[in-house]
Amino acid sequence: MNTHILWVIAGMGLVTYIPRWAPLYLLSRRLLPAWFVEWLDFIPAAILSALILPAILIVGDPRRFNPFTPEFFVSVPTLLVAVKTRSLAGTTLTGMALFWFIQRFL
Amino acid sequence: MGNSAIRNGTAAAWPICLGYVAIGLAFGVIARKAGLLPFEVGFMSVVVYAGSSQFIAAAMLENGAGFLPVVLTTFVVNLRHLLMSSSLSVHLRDLSGGQAALFAYGITDESFALNSAMFRQGNWNWQAALVVNQISNLTWVISTIAGSMLGTLVPDGAFGLDYALEAMFICLMVFQVRNSLHVIVAVISGILAVVVALVIPGNYYIIVASFLAATIGLIIRRTGSKGHLEEKS
Numbered sequence: 001m002n003t004h005i006l007w008v009i010a011g012m013g014l015v016t017y018i019p020r021w022a023p024l025y026l027l028s029r030r031l032l033p034a035w036f037v038e039w040l041d042f043i044p045a046a047i048l049s050a051l052i053l054p055a056i057l058i059v060g061d062p063r064r065f066n067p068f069t070p071e072f073f074v075s076v077p078t079l080l081v082a083v084k085t086r087s088l089a090g091t092t093l094t095g096m097a098l099f100w101f102i103q104r105f106l
Numbered sequence: 107m108g109n110s111a112i113r114n115g116t117a118a119a120w121p122i123c124l125g126y127v128a129i130g131l132a133f134g135v136i137a138r139k140a141g142l143l144p145f146e147v148g149f150m151s152v153v154v155y156a157g158s159s160q161f162i163a164a165a166m167l168e169n170g171a172g173f174l175p176v177v178l179t180t181f182v183v184n185l186r187h188l189l190m191s192s193s194l195s196v197h198l199r200d201l202s203g204g205q206a207a208l209f210a211y212g213i214t215d216e217s218f219a220l221n222s223a224m225f226r227q228g229n230w231n232w233q234a235a236l237v238v239n240q241i242s243n244l245t246w247v248i249s250t251i252a253g254s255m256l257g258t259l260v261p262d263g264a265f266g267l268d269y270a271l272e273a274m275f276i277c278l279m280v281f282q283v284r285n286s287l288h289v290i291v292a293v294i295s296g297i298l299a300v301v302v303a304l305v306i307p308g309n310y311y312i313i314v315a316s317f318l319a320a321t322i323g324l325i326i327r328r329t330g331s332k333g334h335l336e337e338k339s
Contacts, residue, residue, distance in 0.1 A: 002143075002146070004173070005142065005146055005167060006146070006149065007173060008163070008167065008173050008176050008177065009146070009149055009150045009153050009154060009163075010153060011173060011176070011177035011180075012150070012153070012154045012159065012163060012176065012177055012180040013153035013154050015177055015178075015180055015181035015184070016154050016155070016156050016159065016180060016181070016184040016187070017210065017211065019181075019184060019185050019186075019187045019188040019191065020184075020187045020190075020191050020210040020211065020213045021191070021206065021207060021210035021211075022188070022191070023188055023191035023192035023195055024191045024192075024194060024195050024198060024201070024206045024209065024210050024213075025203065025206045025207070025210070027192060027195035027196075028195040028198045028199055028200065028201050028206055029199070029200060029201070032195075032196070035324060035328065037196060038324055038327060038328075039320050039321065039323075039324045040192060040193045040195075040196055040320075041196075042287075042288065042291045042319065042320035042323040042324065043189055043190075043192070043193040043316055043320050044193060044218075044219065044222040044223070044226075044278075044282045045279060045282040045283050045288045045291055045292045045295070046291050046292065046294075046295035046315065046316035046317075046319040046320045046323075047186075047189060047190065047193075047215075047218070047219070047295075047312065047316045048219055048275055048278055048279035048282060048292070049279060049291075049292040049293070049295040049296035049299065049315075049319075050295045050296060050298070050299035050311060050312045050315040050316050050319075051215060051219075051275055051299075051312060052272065052275050052276060052279060052296065053296035053297070053299055053300050054299050054300050054303040054311060055272060056272065057300055058300060058303055058304065063303060063304055064304075065300065065304060071269070071272060074269060074272075074273075075272070075276060078272075078273050078276050078277075079276050079280070082276055082277040082279075082280040083280055086277075086280065086281070087277075088118075088121060088223075088274065088277050088278070088281075089120075089121075091273055091274070091276065091277035091280075092121040092124070092270055092273045092274050092277065093273075094273070095266070095269050095270070095272065095273025095274075095276065096124075096265060096266030096267065096269050096270050096273060097266055098266070098269075099266040099268065099269035099272075099273075100263070100264075100265055100266030100269075101266075103263050103266070104263075
C-alpha cells in the first residue's frame, strides 16, 4: 500500500473541491449586483468557446496552431447541424459519425 | 428526489457519459502504466473527479513527483471551476449548505455546459442537474477503474467517441449564444483562448479568455449600444 499516493490524491481532491464549492456556497444565497449577473451571463458562451477552439485548432506538444485538423473540419458541419436542428442528440451523433468517417477514410 | 428529475437528468446526461467512457478508459490504461493500482485509480476518480488534472497527476506521479508539486498543479488546472460554480449559482438559488456542498462536487466542464444550457431553456431544476452530475460521475469512476483493470475495451477512434464531447460542446455553445453580444463574446473568447494557449503553457487559457471576454461583453453592454444589440434575444 502506497500511502504517499493516497495522501497526494486526498490533497488533489481538497484543492479541486474548494473552487467548485466556494462560489456556489457564497453566491447562491446572496443578492448579486446587476452588473455581476450580466457578467456571469456571458460566462457559459465564453467558456464553451474557450474550450472548443483551442481543442480543434491547436495540436502537438509544444503547441502549434493548425487550422487543418480533422477536429476542425468536422466542427464546421457539426456547428451547422447544431444551428439548424438545435438538437443535442442529433448534433452529438452527427459529429461523432463525421469524425469517425474522416478518421477512417481520409 | 422525484422520479421526473431522475428521468430528465438521465435522459440528458448521455452525451457526457459517451465521452467519459472513452476518456475514462484511456485514463485507466495510462494510470495503470504509470503505476497506479485499480483501487488508487478509483480513489482518485472519486475524490478528485477532474479528467485533465488526473492525467497530469498520473504522469507526475510516474516521475516520482512529491505532494506539493502535484497538489499545486492540480489546484491551478482546476481553478477554472471557480467561474463555472459562480455562473451556476445564478440558477441554484437558495440551496442549503448541504445541497450546495453536494452539488459542487459534480461540477465539471461538461456537466456545467450541459446544466447551464438546460437551466437556460427552462424546465430544469437542481435535482435534475444533480442527477446529470452524479450519473456523469458514476460513469467516470466505473470507466477509469475498468480501464485500469481491463485495458482499452474500446479500440482507438471507435465510433467517433473521441469527438462526442466536442460535438456536445459545439451544440451547447449554440444554445448559449442567444443574442449578437453573446456571439461577439464567444468569438473574442475563442480567439483569446487560442492565442493564450499558444503563449502560456498549461490550461490558464480557459479562465483567462473567458474572464476577459465576459468583461469585454459587459463593457460593450454597459456603454451605450444597449437595446440595439439585444434585439435578437
